[in-house]
Amino acid sequence: MTIRMRLALLICGLVAFSFALSAAILAWSARRASDAQVESRLTAFNEELAASAEHAIAARNLSLLAPSARTAMMERGMLFLSVSRADGGTLWRAARAGFSEPLNEEGVRLALAAGRRPKSSYESSGASAWEWVIPLQARIETRKGTLGADTTGVVLRAGYDAAQLRREASAAAAQAAGPALKNLLLAALACLALGFAGAARLSAGFTRTIRKLLTGVQAVGEGHLSARVQTSRADELGELSGEFNAMSQRLKELEHLKESFLLTITHDLNNPLSAVTGYAELLRSGTYGPVTEKQAAAVDRISEGGHRLAESIDNILDLTRIEAGKMPVAPQELHLGTVVQTAIGPLEAKARELGVVFDASAIPDDDAVWADERALQRLLSNLAWNALRYTPKGGRVSLSFRRGPAGTPGEDVVVVEDTGAGIPKDRLSRIFEKFSRIEETAGAARLPSGPGLGLAICKRIAERHGGRIWAESELGRGSAFFVSLPRNSPGSSARP
Ligand SMILES: Nc1ncnc2c1ncn2[C@@H]1O[C@H](COP(=O)(O)OP(=O)(O)OP(=O)(O)O)[C@@H](O)[C@H]1O
Ligand SMILES: [Mg+2]
Structure with missing residues (x-):
């Protein structure tokens, strides 16, 4: 993964994390706000119910509360509404079908003691309920005497379906958080775009310098x-x-x-x-x-x-x-036969002396190549001396030439072959390095060897011509060295 991509990912990750954190905080505070809102609405509603209950008590007709209770059951998720005595005894009640409110004497007692007790929650009849217990100010005449605020007390108990209240709170929270979330999303997208642009700019600077360094290191390596x-x-x-x-x-x-x-x-x-x-x-x-x-x-x-x-x-x-x-390598059109003769001339007497046949007859008389004369002579002379050095008496060293396809920017190939000691296959790729020597065949050398620079020079000369050099060999059977020379030197016009 490139540095640029890593930086972009890091910035995206940071933006996404801050976005998620802000969204969570926003949702939490919206939820709290809506809980408080629902609670305060219900408290106000319960106050109204309490006022109605006091009015009904004054009118000595508690069933006046029934219409309010029915509406509240339908619209507000009310589970029950009752007027109770301090000891928990019920004076009047209305409940949703199937729901039986618990006695909740403790709740009533606490509410009366505190003057007002907000809510308690519990499970009853399979529903989870929230109950408000509100002491009433009115007095009730009973056969046993008068009940009222200044004596034993009467309370209004209103129970609501907690699940429904929660749903209402969530809907309210979602409604409250919706626009804020949208704004947050827009802000996050803007941050993301800014982050990307920043990362791209930052990393472009880094990568430009790193590329320059890479090019520099490669150049020094070459x-x-x-x-x-x-x-x-x-x-x-x-x-x-x-x-x-x-x-x-x-x-x-x-x-x-x-x-x-x-x-x-x-x-x-x-x-x-x-x-x-x-x-x-x-x-x-x-x-x-x-x-x-x-x-x-x-x-x-x-x-x-x-x-x-x-x-x-x-x-x-x-x-x-x-x-x-x-x-300097200055390629020009050369008569190959002449270059070969100059290169191998000094070897011929030695080849005769060593009993090796030196055969350059496969080099056509009238063929031309595109090369630097002195460099090509040095290359051929090195290859020919090597071949002669490792070829036993009665062996053969031959030079040949293969012309690339006419009219195309193909390669002309000069081949120097021998029937000598050969080179192990796993060493073929290393013989073009400076100072390389194959120990296994050192004993087969018929002439003293040099420092091991000949093939390294050949490689550089071939490459300076835009060509290449390679070898094929079989241990004990001989070697063949191939030198390819492009038909046109780079930047020159096509050869006639
Ligand atoms: N035709 C060949 N047959 C067998 N081995 C060869 C042949 N040509 C090269 N080699 C092996 O490759 C090695 C490297 O050859 P290279 O021409 O670079 O060095 P050299 O001939 O030992 O020394 P120099 O060329 O500097 O006088 C040689 O030492 C030899 O082991
Ligand atoms: Mg050599």
Whole structure:
């Protein structure tokens, strides 16, 4: 998951959480408000009932309460209405069919003691009831005497269906919270949009710098040590970019140091080496007098070793130059036969001496390739020397050429094949790395090996041409190296 997505998710989560919390608080307070509202409405209604009851008592006709009770049962969920004595005895009652109110003497006693007792709740006849007990001010004459506020007391008991009251409260709460919830939802959506926009802006800044860093790291990994990350950030990413730039600057300085060291050393080696091979040639040619057969053989060894050393020095120099981007590759149309001859010419005598057939007859005389002449010569010379080194007496090294489909931007492929020691399959992908050597076949080498740079150079040369190099091999049976060269160099016009 990208940083941008994580940030967006985090902001969404925070907004959703705050929205849910606000909604819950809103719903809770709406519910409390509606509970209080229902209760205060009922209290007012009960006061009215109490006034009616006092009026009915004064008129000595408690059944005057009946119409109010019937209406309240239908419209307000009333379960019962009764006028009771302090001892709980009922003087008058009306109840919803099937509902029998409990005596509730305790409630009556408490109400009278307190002057007013609000409500109590209980289960009765399978319904849950809320009961208000209201002391009445009127006096009632009975056979036993007068009952009234100043004596033993008379109360009005009004019981309501708690479930219905709760439903009313919920409906009222929903009605009260509806518009507020809608506003809250709109606010949450606005916050969400703002959050998204903020996250997008924030993460765009992060990811832009991280991408620059990634590109820089990739460039350095590919050897472009001048890569720098430009950023004006003052945070940790800015610091990281600064460290990256300092690191690649140090690497560049070290690389420069290494290059100049290698160039100086190899240059210093080249001069005495040229003198060694030059004087060996002069000795061999008899310029300094006749040489015996033994002396000639020794001089030949000196000359051969000198040439090999020169080849290795050239490889080191070339690799250093290529890696420093200082070996320009200027592809042009080349006569392949001529390049092959120049590259393998110096090997032919050695091949004869080792009893290996060197066959370049499959290279067509009139075929042309698009390549840098010196670079292609070095590449072919390295492949041919390798093939010769590992091919036993009586073996064969052959060069061939395969033209890509005409008229298309296909690939021309040069192949160098041998019937030598071969390379284990699991090592094929690593032989193009610097300093690689296959120990298993080291004993099969018929010529001394170099430092292990030849194939690394070949790979870089092929890639600088926009092509590639790969190998196929079977241990003990031989190897084939393929070099593909694009038919058109990048940016050039099509070859005729
Ligand atoms: N044709 C081949 N047959 C068998 N093994 C090969 C062949 N070509 C290359 N190799 C193996 O790959 C290794 C790397 O080859 P590479 O040309 O890079 O180095 P090198 O020849 O040892 O030294 P250098 O080329 O620097 O003189 C060799 O040491 C050898 O083990
Ligand atoms: Mg080599």
